[in-house]
Amino acid sequence: MIAFLTRRLSFGVLVLFTLSAFVFLLFYVAPGDPARMIAGEKATAQQLAQIRENLGLDRPILVQYASFLGDALRGDLGFSYRNQQPVVDLIVRRIPVTVSLVLGGVVVWLAIGIPIGIMSARFAGGLRDRLGQVFILIGLSFPTFVLGMLALYTLYFLPRKNGFVLFPPGGYAPLLDDPLKWAWHLTLPWLTLALVTAAIYARLTRGQLLSVLGEDYIRTARxxxxxxxxxxxxxxxxxxLTALVTQLGADIAVMLGGVIVIEQVYGLQGVGSMAVQAVRNQDRPIIIGVVLLGGLFIVISNILVDLLYAALDPRTR
Known part of the structure; x- marks a missing residue:
């Protein structure tokens, strides 16, 4: 088990190293002047020279990459000249919003999707199965932003129009300041995220369980x-559970890199909205930081999934 975990960790390090090299080449070696994008078209030659020196763009490429990699290993992802702040500070300030959104959504969509999938598999071909299939089709057919706007209209705008507030329109309240207010502000984003994703898990649970229930050992148990x-x-x-764990690990890892649509609809200042703003502003250090953060989440998630496999399936051990 230790040897297996060591191999997975080594492979994860290799993936992150490859990702860092790709991101560095994409943003620092590709055509375009990062200093000009940071300073703007009206920047003077002295300003451009100073920015290139600060970014180390006047040094050889291999030296630049070695410096970039060393800084990243120390937790320094660069400096955002657009925001005049270190990238790590910006991410640390935004990550609680995204983590709160994703983990709360995970709990809700598992609580909805898995029971519906089990019900459909147990009563395959019956009325309950048809109702489950309707839920799956509706969930898969609705784009996330449409469901979000619909939730805002029905659960925020209409109640407010009639003189009372059922849910806030968006925003984020820190968990440690007021847990109830934190949950109240995130309820609509959680439901929007969960209803779409729960349909995927309901379909996956139904398909996997139907195939398992036809196995010989199931007939023997009956x-x-x-x-x-x-x-x-x-x-x-x-x-x-093995298939569900695989899907869940991938979904959580990707979403922790930024739930862009949900954050935009509900005005949540998370990692996804920060990435969108960075792309618009051509803020390369932030884009690089978000990409590396997403890669780190994916590597960690895959390692955790492998460990869960060993716990769920003795053959893996």
Missing amino acids: AKGLSERRVVYKHGMRAT
Whole structure:
């Protein structure tokens, strides 16, 4: 197990190293003058020279990359001249919003999607299965921004028009300041994120569970007189969890890199909205920082998924 984990960690380090090289080449070696993009068209030659010196653009490429990699390993992702702040400080300030949104959404969509998938698989072809299929089709058909705007209209605008406030329009309240206000502000974003993603998990759970329930060991368990609930939850779901864990690990990793649409709709100042602003402003240090952060989340997520595989499936161990 230790050897397996060591191999996965080594592979993760290699992935991050490759990603860092790709990002560096894309933003610092590709055509275009980073100093000019930072300073603007009206910058003087002295200003451009100073920015190039500060960024180390006047040094050889390999020296620049070695310096970039060393700074990244120390937690220094550069300086945003647009915001006049270190990139790490900007990310640290924004990451609680995105983490709160994603983790809360995970809880909601698992609580909705998995039970619907189990119900559809247990009563395949019946009325409950058809209702589950309707939920899946609706969830997969609705774009996230449409569902978000619909939620704002029905749960914020209409109640406010009638003289009372059911939910706030958006924004973020820190968890440590007021947990209830934190949850109140994130309820609509959580529901918007969860209803779309829950449909994916309901479909995945239904498909995996249907295939498992046709296995020989499931028929043997039923022949022994075990209750249907025990057969489904103890034997069927245990085999289904591996596929769900894989999907969940990938989804969480990607979303922690920024839930762009949800953050834009509800005015949440998270990593996704910061990335959008950085792209608009051509703020390369922020873009690089967000990309590396997303890569780090993906590597960590894959390692955790592998560990969960070992816990769920003895054959892996």
